[in-house]
Amino acid sequence: MSSFAKKAVLAAALGSSALASNAAPAGSSDQQKPTVVLVHGAFADGSAWSKVIPLLQAQGLQVVSVQNPLTSLADDVTATRRALDRQTGLVVLVGHSWGGVVITEAGLHERVKSLVYVAAFAPSEGQSVADLSKDYPPPSGFAHIVADKEGFLMLSLEGVSQHLAQDLPAEETQLMTVTQGPVRGKNFEEKVSDAAWKTKPSWYIVSEEDRMIQPELQKAMAQKISAHVVTLAAGHTPQLSQPAEVAKVILAATADISK
Structure with missing residues (x-):
């Protein structure tokens, strides 16, 4: 065997040893803990969870924050x-605002074992955000939405x-304004094809002082999906104003599926 070949074999062996030594032992507690996947809403990006993430990580949880393109419901569900496909264990899927629509459909994924809605839309099969909102007065924040020529808001x-x-x-709020993701206005007319909350346990955080989704609509959706309800x-954006309380709800959902 040439000198080069011997070195290649030795490097491969050393690499395999390193991987084996770094791997978590079978049956370890870290392996059994669910991963938390966070889905942001409109007018935001993945940093919307920046205060909740370290609180979850401090409890030993793996956390993933999805970056939604906000270009269509299908695109956000795909993202x-x-x-979810990258995960190897059970998942608690969390959605804020528009992200609730996304997790309602994406939550059908086999790894997802529970859902957490944070001041979020929770449509039924065949429903859109527009359908959910039609019987409620427009929230005050809607008067401050600006559309560009391509219909992004x-x-x-x-x-x-x-x-x-x-x-x-x-x-x-100045930073949030600068970093917000423009959302395609037509997204709010797109209907979900199925609803994961029908078969998976759900939690719902109602924001009582919400000016973007009517609190009464939130309460109605939480009741419809038979969620465990926490009112703040x-x-x-309770994940930014009260991150510890939001983290508590997510931890409750992770504890429930770890039983």
């Missing part, structure tokens, strides 16, 4: 399914600071 600084996240300091005195 979420890609994240963004919130003005006033919309973010006074309606999306009125319970956050100005420096945070919060605006539309």
Whole structure:
């Protein structure tokens, strides 16, 4: 065997040893803990979970924050399914706002064992956001949505600071305004093909001071899906204004499927 070949064999052997030594032992507690996959809403990006992520990680959980393109329901569901496909264990799937529509469909994935809706839309099969909202007065934040020529929507600084996240300091809402993801307006007319909450246990955080989704609509959706309900005195982004309370609900969902 040539000197080069011997070195290649030795390197492969060393690499295999390193992988084996770093692998978690079979049956370890880390292997059994669910992974939390977080799905952001409209007018946001994956950093919307920045305060919740470290709280979950401190409990030894693996966490993934999906970056939704916000270009269609199908595109966002595909992005979420890609994240789910990468997991090797059980998953708690969490959605905020528009992200609730996404997890309702993507939550059919075999790895997902429970759902957490955070001030989120929870449609039934064949329903869209427009269908859910039609019987409720428009929230005040809707008056501050700006559309571009291609039909993508963004919130003005006033919309973010006074309606999306009125319970956050100005420096945070300014950053949120700059980093928000434009959302295709037609997304809100697209209907889900199935609803994962029909067969999987769900949790729902109702934001009582929400100015983007009517609190009464949130309560009605939570009741419809037979969710475990937690109510917070919060605006539309409780994961940023009350991250510890949101983390508690997610941890409850992970504990439930770890029994």
